[in-house]
Amino acid sequence: MPEQLRAHAAQWVNEHADALYGYAWQRVRDEDTAKDLVQETMLAAWRNIERYDPAQPLKGWLFAILKNKLIDHYRKSASGLAGRTQELADETGFFDEDEHWAKGFYPQDWSGGADRQLNTREFYKILHACKNRLKELQAAVFSMKYLDDMDSEEICRELGISSSNYWVLMHRAKVQLRACLEKNWFLR
Amino acid sequence: MGQKITCAQAVDYLSKKEEGKLTLRQRYQLWRHLLACSLCRLFRVQTKHLTRSLRQVPPANMPAGDKAALIEKLAAEKNTG
Incomplete structure (x- = not known):
């Protein structure tokens, strides 16, 4: 049911995208990076929904994924720093x-x-x-x-x-x- | 007690002091430097102020167009998969 799917996706985005984006936006240097991080976070969660424990708030799970992605992003800029x-x-x-x-x-x-x-x-x-x-x-x-x-x-x-x-x-x-x-x- | 420190060192010591990472001797050196150096005193007050303000920055919302695109992307994922 594509319409149902779209409605479900819209619910996720409308409920959580601003909070995730605001968090990332405060912590990276440009808006495009913040958008990418939110998109990657939501896609990863969406694809791996079977790993989500419905007893926990969705928001907490999404934030945990975002934080991991943010650290990965930072680490990329840190790589090769040794000796410099x-x-x-x-x-x-x-x-x-x-x-x-x-x-x-x-x-x-x-x-x-x-x-x-x-x-x-x-x-x-x-x-x-x-x-x-x-x-x-x-x-x-x-x-x-x-x-x-x-x-x-x-x-x-x-x-x-x-x-x-x-x-x-x-x-x-x-x-x-x-x-x-x-x-x-x-x-x- | 201890040699004089430079302004650049004082700036470092100020950050380390926040985490309680200065030895007694370094704390004394910093204190003595600040007593004599009005530039570093200004630096201390001003950066303290800025670091405190940082968490007050109101976060931005995700632009509506990007949200709409994201909804489509999510919906398309499971349609094709």
């Missing part, structure tokens, strides 16, 4: 040769800017956009730490990266995110 820590660390000039803040990159006092209210829709838009400018793996460690409350050891284990890689990624993510917000929101 130095390269990760070297990419900018936020600090001078003495590791002091470089002249053009001094953190500035934000209260001196225009009255930039926090926690407005526009602020969150810029925050999200700035996070998406980070490299995939920087954004990944940052999200896992500050959205999912994981600690560094868990994150390293999930991504298969070394602890020195982790601290370099975290360092770069924070410095860049802060600078991006300063430029595009607080002192623009």
Whole structure:
């Protein structure tokens, strides 16, 4: 019964796609990746429906699949990272040769800017956009730490990266995110 | 107690401190650095603020067109299979 099937599919999508998409959207850098992850998640669940335990909420099962797919996605960007820590660390000039803040990159006092209210829709838009400018793996460690409350050891284990890689990624993510917000929101 | 640390190190120590990963000596070094360095003090306050704001970002919904396409894809799966 194709119509019945379509109605069933519509029910799945209408009930769960937004929640899955919102979760993925906060954790990857672009909308197409978020869409792909949701699509792959729903297709995998749909094809393997016999593995679903109807005693459990469907939502929890779908999220478990999505989380696995998300980790796979992150791991792809982490693969081949071993031995490249130095390269990760070297990419900018936020600090001078003495590791002091470089002249053009001094953190500035934000209260001196225009009255930039926090926690407005526009602020969150810029925050999200700035996070998406980070490299995939920087954004990944940052999200896992500050959205999912994981600690560094868990994150390293999930991504298969070394602890020195982790601290370099975290360092770069924070410095860049802060600078991006300063430029595009607080002192623009 | 301990050598002076640099700004770049202070930035690292701040992240490690969140997880309780600093030794007593490193905590002292960080404290002493922050006392003397207004740039790193700003950095600390501002990043704390940003990391806290991150989870307040309102999530987006999936565009309607993509949902419609997904419904078709799911329905087609079992028709052909």
